[in-house]
Amino acid sequence: MKVRSKLRGGRHVRGKRFSTRIISQNKTKSIKKKNTAKKSPFYCFCRSRSKDTEFMIQCDGCDIWYHGSCVELREEETDIIDKFFCPPCRTDHGSIILIKNRRTLQRLNYREINEGISNYDSENLEFIHHLKNKKFLNQDDVLLYLTGNELTEDYLSKNGFSHPILVRSMDGLGMRVPPSDLTIEDIERYVGSLREIEVIDTLKQSDFKLKMGEWTRYFTELDRKHILNVISLEVSNTGLGDIITPPKIVRKFDWVTRYWPEDVPHNWFLSKPQVQKYCLMSVKGSYTDFHIDFGGSSVWYHPIKGKKIFYIIEPTDTNIKKYERWSSSHYQSNTFFGDIVDRCYQCEINAGETMFIPTGWIHAVYTPIDSIVFGGNYLTKFNIPLQLKVYNIERNLNTPAKFLYPNYETLYWLAGDQLLQEVNNRKDANNQSDDYLILGLEEMVKIFKEWSRNRKSSAEHQQHIPCTVSPEELIIQITHLLDSIKKKHRKKISHSKPHKARQIQDSPKPQIKQQSKSNKKKKPSTLRNISVINGNKQGQKSYKIRVTKLNISGETS
DSSP: OEEEOTTTOOEEETTEEEOOOOOOHHHHHHHHHHHHHSOOSSSOTTOOSTTTTSOEEEOTTTOOEEEGGGTTOOGGGGGGOSEEOOGGGHHHHOSEEOOOOOOOOOOOOHHHHHHOBOSSOTTOHHHHHHHHHSOOEEGGGTOEEEOTTTOOHHHHHHHOSOSOEEESSOTTSOOBOOOTTOOHHHHHHHHOTTOEEEEEETTTTEEEEEEHHHHHHHHTOSSOSSOEEEEEEEOTTSHHHHTOBOOHHHHHHOHHHHHSOSSOOTTOOOOOOOOSOEEEEEOTTOEEEEEOOGGGOEEEEEEEEEEEEEEEEOOOHHHHHHHHHHHTSTTGGGOOGGGGSSOOEEEEEETTOEEEEOTTOEEEEEEEEEEEEEEEEEOOSTTHHHHHHHHHHHHHTTOOGGGSOTTHHHHHHHHHHHHHHHHHHHHHTTOOOOHHHHHHHHHHHHHHHHHHHOHHHHHHHHTTSOTTOOHHHHHHHHHHHHHHHHHHHHHHHHHSOOOTTSSOOSSOOTTSOOOOHHHHSOOOOTTTTOOEETTEEOOOSSOOOOTTOOOOOSOOO
16 A cells, blocks of 8 residues: 655655655646646546645555545555555455554544543553552442342432442343344444444544444454454444343433434424444453543443443542543643542443443543443433533533534423423422422523523524424523522522532532542552653653543543
C-alpha cells in the first residue's frame, strides 16, 4: 500500500515516511498541468484532477490511485492499514487488512471525551501493572447488592436511584440476552457481514469503520497486533436485537419506551432514539477512560462472556466540576482522573452479572480478558437535574451532535408533557408526588424556557420541539402546577430532608457501608508520572487519559 499525503506530496510506503523536497507554488502548478495532460488509466474513478492536493492511496489489487475522500478513508487511518483494496477489488480481497504494528503520536479527539477512550497504550505492560496494583476503594463501599426480585418500581420510588446496583443473577430481572456460548461468528450472522461498524484503535485513539466480516476475522486472530474495541454497535433493528430484552425495571422507567409515540403524525420527522440495545466486543487489554454516559443517561450492563473492571467515581458537585475542567484541559492525556478525586472505587463485573449505573457516575473500564457485553442507555425521572447538568456540560464542551444522546431535547418535551399528567393525576387522587419529581419538573421548566424563548438559540432548539407539544402552554401548565403544590406543601417541602435523588453531596451515603480508616487516607498514586508517547516513557505530572470523547459516549463503555 502506498499513500501520498496532501499538500506537500509526502508519501508513506509500507508505513515508512520518505522525505520529499518542497516544490514552489508556481512549479507545482506547472507539474499539475503536465500531469493533467497524461490521461493515465491508473487514476481515481472520479477522474478529477482538482483534488490532486488531497491525500491519495494506491490499491494493492489494481495499483490505481484514489482520493481518500472518494473511498471514504482518512489519512490518519492508514497508520494501521497494511493493505488497501478499492471497491472493484473488494469482491476478491475484502476492503482492508489490519496488520501494521506502528506506534505513532497519540492524538485527542471528541470521541475520547464522549466515550472515554484511553490515550495510553494498553499493551504497555508497565501501565497495566500499575493499574492492577494501584489501591482503589472496595466495591462493597459503594455498590448496592440486590436480587432481581428486590429491584422493583416500589424500591426505586422509595429509595431513589443514586448509587450503582449490582445483581448477581438474572433471576427476577425480566431480561433476555443471548446465551453465553454466543460467538463473534454468530453476531456476524445476526448483524450481517457487510454491516459497517465503528472500531476504536485503543493506542491511537482514532476511530474508523470496518465491515462486520472484517471485524470477525480480527477478533478471532490468535496473534493480534493491535488492541481494537467496539463499543457503539446498536443492534435494535437487527436479528440480534430481536433476542435482547432490557431488564424489566429499565423498560418501566425508560423515557423512550414510555413516552415516544408509536403512531406519529404525518408531519413527524424525528427519529426514535435507538440506544437501548448495544453489543460491546472488547479484546483483552482494552481500556475505556473516565467518562459520563451521554445526556446523563443511566446504563444497564450485562457481560455474557469475559469480565470487566470498572473504576467509578461519585458525581458530587466537586467531582463534576473537576471532571469538566479535566475534560477540557491540555493535561487530560497525561492525567489519571482517579488521582485528582478523593474516592475512586474498583468494581468487578463477571459474566452473568448485571450492573445498573445511575446518572452522572464517572467511570472507566478495563477489559482483562476478551469480553462480549450487552447493555443500553436510558433516561428516567429520578435524576432530571443531574441529567440536564451533564447535557449542559456536553454543550459547553462543544460536543458534536453525533456524540450526543439522539433527539435529547425532543424526548424531554415529550417526557415533560407526560410527567405533568402524572403529577396532576396524583394531585387529583390526593396522593403526594415524590420530591425528586417536583425538583425535576422545576428544572425542566427552566430549560424549556431557555430552549423556546432564547432568541439567539431558539432556531437551534426549535427543530427539536415535537409537533404534538405546545411549548408555551406546557411551560404555563407546569408552572401553575408547581405553584399550587408549593402553596399547599410549602412548609413541608422547605423543611424536609433531601431525597436521595437530589443533587448528590460530597458526604458518603448513610446506606452504604462505611469505608475503613485504612482506606480514608489517600495513598500516593503509583500511576502518577506515567505516560506513553511514541512508545517511549516520558515523565509527566498526574493522570492519564473516549474514546469518548469531548467524552460523554454515546457510548456505552
